[in-house]
Amino acid sequence: MESGFVIDKTGKEFASAPEWAEGAPERSFWMGLKLAGRERHAIVTYRCSACGYLESYAPSM
Ligand SMILES: [Zn+2]
Known part of the structure; x- marks a missing residue:
């Protein structure tokens, strides 16, 4: 695992x-x-259609 951060683009x-x-x-x-x-x-974020649980991935190309 590698540490990092999610870029916040809300100002755009x-x-x-x-x-x-x-x-x-x-x-x-x-x-x-x-x-x-x-x-x-x-x-990429996956959502469970049964309970709404979210799981995110940032795969390499
Ligand atoms: Zn679920």
Whole structure:
């Protein structure tokens, strides 16, 4: 397992799918968090249709 964080894009004008980025979040003076050079993966979330339980994955391409 590798630690990382989910990129919060709530400030954006249009909806987009969430992404996971490796490492600890670090502020960038210009635009929120520093994301340059980090490994990033789109998050896929599965939902149990019986109880609503969610499970997320950020698979490699
Ligand atoms: Zn369930």
